[in-house]
Amino acid sequence: MQLGTTLRRTSHALALAAALALPGAASAQESTDAIKLTLHDWTGQLITTQLMGEVLKKAGYSVEYVQADYLAQFAGLESGDLHVAMEIWETTGRDAMDASTATGKVENLGPTGMKAKEEWWYPEYMKEKCPGLPNWEALKEEACAEAFSIAETAPKGRYLGGPVTWGGYDEERVEALDLPFEVIHAGTDAALFAELESAYQREAPILLWIYAPHWAPAKYKGEWVEFPEYTKECYEDASWGSNPDAQYDCGKPFGEIWKVSWSGLKNKWPGAYEAIKAFTINNDEMGAMISAVDLDGKSVEEVVGNWMSENEDRWSKWIE
Structure with a gap:
């Protein structure tokens, strides 16, 4: 890793710490509260979420992982009790995501880079x-x-x-x-x-x-x-397709895996907001990490730690 990148990352963390310590700082200051990222019940999502969480920790943020139901989590995101969900699949979560973002209380932070x-x-x-x-x-x-x-x-x-x-x-x-x-x-x-x-x-x-x-x-x-x-x-529309009296007479959608957040994230933790938007990973990388956990018996923490060590030049740019 180049010295300039190290200094920029260190400078960001120090600036964040300084802003957090100032009781009268401007409205753009970053909160010391923990950013709550949701965990679900499949290996890939645990990996994606902990990757993002570890990157945020490197930037000086406090992070909390919260077990949550995949679809029911949107109520918590809308209320601000939960802050970030790292995997909303186009195949199964699009309807719930669209309904939630339509309230203005949840924001789509863009694709993860993985295709579902x-x-x-x-x-x-x-x-x-x-x-x-x-x-x-x-x-x-x-x-x-x-x-x-x-x-x-x-x-x-x-x-x-x-x-x-x-x-x-x-x-x-x-x-x-x-x-x-x-x-x-x-x-x-x-x-x-x-x-x-x-x-x-x-x-x-x-x-x-x-x-x-x-x-x-x-x-x-x-x-x-x-x-x-x-x-x-x-x-x-029930009239679409081979059964004129029923919906869902087709296959499942294919497409992106999205990142979403409570809409207040960008004001309370603007640096974290930008880092999460910058996060990207591809199917091959994720498939290899899931395999390491599910087939090779490694822990999620070990796999995440290895990825962090091997990709420092990459994730450090997300928190510059």
Whole structure:
């Protein structure tokens, strides 16, 4: 790291400390209160959030991590009880995010740099039992549904969804597309992928929610089901699509993973506000870190610490 960068970062931290110490400082002064970043229930989000938190600590801020429900957190962000959410996925969180930003109490701080994909996924070996895949219409066939069934759902197939808190409209999609499947939700992110590992090793039937960035699409051979392409009208207008009486008769949206904050962040912690806006990371980086935690047994803290050490020139620019 160059000396000039070090001095600039040190100068920023000292200036922040000085501003915080002045009782009569101008309205632009930075608060000494802790910035509350939300934690959810999947590994990537824990990594993203703690990366941002550690960068803010390097700039001299006090940081607090708060466990929060993915969708219900917006109430806390609107009230200012929570301050920053580092991952709102276009695929599942866009509606809640738009409703919250429309109040003026929550601000979209831009993309994280990661691109989100979340969809129904099956192992490659299941194509022999349901040869019409990846076309979604293959799932309507009785034989195909039975191929994906388990004792608890037979003769219907089982779709293993993510935790209920993730949203995603899977039950609505099953009903709208008249699929002979029952949606069963995994209790946790870890349970979801533990079941995939078990089924894959036995070549047992499984159809489940897979998302990227994640290690699973790289580790296991398989495909995403190809549903009718998502449009906004599909989620809002029942007359759109193959079922004129129901919404959600299409696939899930693809797109950005966003950062959002309480709208008061920019006035209370202007430097932190700019640092969070500057934060960016890509799918490959995140996939490697998730793999290090979930497959290699490293702790989130260890993985975050390694990234911080290896990328100091990069994150130091976020807090200049």
